[in-house]
Structure formats: structure tokens, C-alpha cells
Amino acid sequence: MEKVISVRNINKKYKLYRNNKERIMDLVFPKSYGEDFFALKDVNFEAFEGDIIGFIGTNGSGKSTLSNIIAGIVPESSGYLEINGQASLIAVASGLKNDLSGRENIELKLLMLGFDRDQIKELEPQIIEYAELETFIDQPVKSYSSGMKSRLGFAISVNIDPDILIIDEALSVGDKAFANKSLNKMLEFKEKGKTMIFVSHSINQVKNFCEKVLWLEFGKVKKFGSVEDIIPQYEDFLYHWEKLSKSDRKQYRKLSIDGDVPNIYDFIPETSLNEKKESIVSLLGHVKAGESYIYKDPSDYKERENTSALKNNVYYIKKKMTYNGNPYYLLSKQPSYMNGVIGWMQKRDLSLLPHYSIDNDQKQLYLTGGGKAFNRPWGGKKNIVIDDLTILEGESFISNKTEKVGNNLWYLGRIENQLEPVWINHKHLK
Numbered sequence: 001m002e003k004v005i006s007v008r009n010i011n012k013k014y015k016l017y018r019n020n021k022e023r024i025m026d027l028v029f030p031k032s033y034g035e036d037f038f039a040l041k042d043v044n045f046e047a048f049e050g051d052i053i054g055f056i057g058t059n060g061s062g063k064s065t066l067s068n069i070i071a072g073i074v075p076e077s078s079g080y081l082e083i084n085g086q087a088s089l090i091a092v093a094s095g096l097k098n099d100l101s102g103r104e105n106i107e108l109k110l111l112m113l114g115f116d117r118d119q120i121k122e123l124e125p126q127i128i129e130y131a132e133l134e135t136f137i138d139q140p141v142k143s144y145s146s147g148m149k150s151r152l153g154f155a156i157s158v159n160i161d162p163d164i165l166i167i168d169e170a171l172s173v174g175d176k177a178f179a180n181k182s183l184n185k186m187l188e189f190k191e192k193g194k195t196m197i198f199v200s201h202s203i204n205q206v207k208n209f210c211e212k213v214l215w216l217e218f219g220k221v222k223k224f225g226s227v228e229d230i231i232p233q234y235e236d237f238l239y240h241w242e243k244l245s246k247s248d249r250k251q252y253r254k255l256s257i258d259g260d261v262p263n264i265y266d267f268i269p270e271t272s273l274n275e276k277k278e279s280i281v282s283l284l285g286h287v288k289a290g291e292s293y294i295y296k297d298p299s300d301y302k303e304r305e306n307t308s309a310l311k312n313n314v315y316y317i318k319k320k321m322t323y324n325g326n327p328y329y330l331l332s333k334q335p336s337y338m339n340g341v342i343g344w345m346q347k348r349d350l351s352l353l354p355h356y357s358i359d360n361d362q363k364q365l366y367l368t369g370g371g372k373a374f375n376r377p378w379g380g381k382k383n384i385v386i387d388d389l390t391i392l393e394g395e396s397f398i399s400n401k402t403e404k405v406g407n408n409l410w411y412l413g414r415i416e417n418q419l420e421p422v423w424i425n426h427k428h429l430k
């Protein structure tokens with residue numbers, strides 16, 4: 001496969017001044033005033049044709065600076081950059097001239113990219129239609145909302161059919177309908193085998209869209225690798241990072257800027273590091289939408305499987321484990337932490353409700369005709385035994401088990417003439 005982006009030892013240095021006087025004095029006596037600040041330090045990475053790379057990292061880690069350098073909008077201070085093809089950046093503030101109208105911006109951008117008059121004539125209506133800006137297209141860009149600017153930027157960038165598309169948080173502004181349209185366009189580009197860089201604060205978007213990730217930390221590359229390998233480590237980092245005190249964060253940042261990338265675990269008090277605390281719980285859980293993993297053991301992030309086969313099903317949870325301060329729950333097909341056990345999942349990937357047994361008394365109830373019958377209480381699509389109870393309205397339902405899930409009672413019983421006992425929500429019984 002062809003190499004399309006080669007970033008070698010790239011540095012980006014800014015001068016930070018305490019006041020305007022310092023800034024002016026630095027012009028007269030360069031090197032004597034202001035403090036050097038490295039937004040990027042010795043950054044290396046390569047992208048091949050068809051790669052979809054997510055840039056991740058906390059605020060100020062250098063994601064936008066690097067994407068701007070790759071797009072040719074900001075020059076690097078030193079290092080070597082080779083781009084094979086045309087790169088186009090989509091970002092909220094990307095290169096739009098505020099005093100020009102949307103239409104003039106389109107023309108200017110296309111001219112700068114080397115398109116001739118005829119090509120511009122052909123592309124312009126297509127871009128205008130895509131941007132959905134209606135009469136605003138002839139208004140100055142300074143009157144646009146950030147969502148509208150993003151739409152215009154996205155419309156220009158995707159319609160010029162670039163070889164490399166760089167998307168910087170473009171999906172986080174604007175309305176949902178346009179975000180979906182943009183996502184579809186990006187998926188179309190993905191299918192065409194274009195190279196894409198995706199800068200986002202949404203881990204889920206990165207997980208769903210990218211194959212590789214470059215993790216930046218205070219201007220340095222912390223890790224570069226597959227989504228499967230890096231994202232769980234990043235999530236673990238974020239979990240601990242968010243818990244650090246202001247002074248610990250400052251210290252971490254200082255260590256990171258002065259020397260090698262530090263280890264977040266060095267900042268966690270000894271007692272909670274690698275500590276596993278188990279407790280008995282009684283819950284039911286559904287796996288949330290989006291990508292997530294189930295672990296054999298929370299302390300081994302490599303031994304894990306994707307949870308797509310576990311969705312739309314409800315599981316019994318009888319054990320909780322806190323590992324490194326992070327809560328995990330043990331999913332089981334049976335109400336037990338010994339039998340039917342599937343594995344551990346992180347709390348944030350689950351929808352959970354408390355689950356209690358009420359009694360095993362026999363109760364004579366009748367179907368109202370609404371709802372569905374399940375093989376487990378609080379069942380999902382895959383737990384459905386009878387999809388529609390309408391024709392069974394008024395039928396007898398003899399229950400011999402009552403459980404509570406959240407605020408709802410669930411009854412296990414037999415519908416007249418049916419062999420298998422089923423679970424029905426109290427709302428559909430009388």
C-alpha cells in the first residue's frame with residue numbers, strides 16, 4: 001500500500017509573551033523575549049492509503065495543530081512532512097474569510113486549490129446545494145453560526161474530492177441531520193478507500209469510525225496503533241486523569257513537557273493501584289448501544305471480546321468488581337456469579353437496574369392484551385417469547401414468582417394452554 005502521509009520529527013514552537021511589550025521587544029531583539037512553547041515535540045507517524053486514523057488526547061495535546069500542519073494551513077517549526085496527494089481540512093474555523101460571503105469563500109478556496117474557472121463553475125452549485133445555506137450563501141460568513149460555518153467548510157471539503165480528508169471536530173457542531181449527512185459522506189469516502197484523519201473528543205465516534213489511533217499527550221506521541229489496542233488504554237488513562245487533583249495534573253504536565261511521557265499510574269495512590277475489590281450485588285443489565293468489550297478479567301485488557309452478540313438481551317449480575325477504581329459487573333445467563341457466567345463489563349457500557357425477588361406465591365392474573373412475554377424479566381428483543389399478546393387478551397395467567405426490576409414488578413407464570421412459563425410486566429396484567 002502506498003504511503004500518503006509521512007510525519008518525521010515534527011516540532012511546532014510558539015512564543016508565549018506575558019504582555020504586548022514583550023511581543024514588540026521580541027521583534028526588535030529576537031530570542032531575548034518571550035518563552036518558547038512546544039505545541040508539538042518530535043512527532044512521528046505514517047499513514048497509508050485507506051487508513052482511517054483518529055487523533056485523540058486531552059485538551060491542548062496538539063491534535064488540531066498536527067492536523068493543521070498536515071493540511072498545510074500552519075507551517076511546522078522544524079521536521080519533515082511528506083504528503084502524497086491533496087489534503088483537505090474540515091474544521092469549524094478552517095480558513096474561511098469572515099468578510100467574504102459563503103459563495104465568495106467557495107470560489108476563493110477552489111482558486112487556491114488550483115481549480116480553473118470552468119471547474120469552479122461546475123463545482124460551485126454542487127457545494128452550495130450540499131451546504132444547505134439557502135439565501136445565507138450570499139451573506140458574509142461573519143453572520144454565520146458555528147454550525148453554518150462548519151456546513152460550508154464540510155461542503156467545500158467533501159465536494160472537491162480530496163485524497164486525504166482531515167476532519168477536526170466538524171461533527172460536534174451543527175444539527176443532527178447535517179451531522180448524519182456528513183457521517184454518510186465520510187462512510188462513502190471510507191468505502192472508496194480514501195485516507196482520513198478524524199480529530200474528535202468522542203471516543204465512541206473514534207471507535208466506530210477509525211481503524212487506527214494516534215494518541216497525543218502535551219504535544220508528544222504517547223501511542224500509535226490499532227483502535228482495539230489503544231482505545232481501552234486511553235479510556236483507562238482518562239478515567240484516572242479526570243480524578244487527578246489540579247496540582248497532580250500540573251505536575252504530570254510538567255513531567256510530560258520536560259522529559260518522557262509519564263505513567264498515569266504513578267499518580268494513583270498505592271492502595272488503589274491494581275487493587276481488586278469484589279462485592280455482591282443484585283442487578284439486571286443490558287449492554288448499551290455502541291462498541292464495548294467484555295473481559296475475562298478486568299486486569300487483563302487484552303483478553304476481551306466485542307459485545308455485539310450480547311446486545312438486546314438482559315443479563316443477571318450478582319457480582320461487582322472495582323479494579324483500579326473502575327467499576328465492572330459480571331454478566332451471567334443465570335441468576336448466579338458461578339453458573340452461566342459470560343464475563344466482566346465496565347459500568348458505563350451497561351444499563352443497570354436493581355433486581356429483587358418479592359415472593360414465590362401463586363397468583364391468579366389475567367392478560368390485558370398489551371405488551372410482550374419474555375424468557376427473562378426486563379427482557380430485550382432476543383428474550384421475546386411472544387411478540388404480541390393482543391389476541392390473548394383476557395386469558396388466565398397463573399404466576400408463581402414475583403420479582404422487582406427497578407420500579408416495575410415482573411411475574412413469571414403460565415398463560416393458559418402454553419407450555420413454557422414466561423415473564424410479563426405488571427403493566428400488562430390485572
Ligand SMILES: Nc1ncnc2c1ncn2[C@@H]1O[C@H](COP(=O)(O)OP(=O)(O)OP(=O)(O)O)[C@@H](O)[C@H]1O
Nearest residue numbers: 014015038039057058059060061062063064065066
Ligand atoms: N497560535 C498559538 N500560539 C500559542 N499557542 C498555541 C497557538 N495555537 C495553539 N497553541 C497551543 O498549542 C497547544 C496545542 O493546541 P491544539 O489546539 O493543537 O490542541 P488540541 O489537542 O487540538 O486541543 P483541543 O482538544 O482543546 O482542541 C495548546 O497548548 C495551545 O494553547
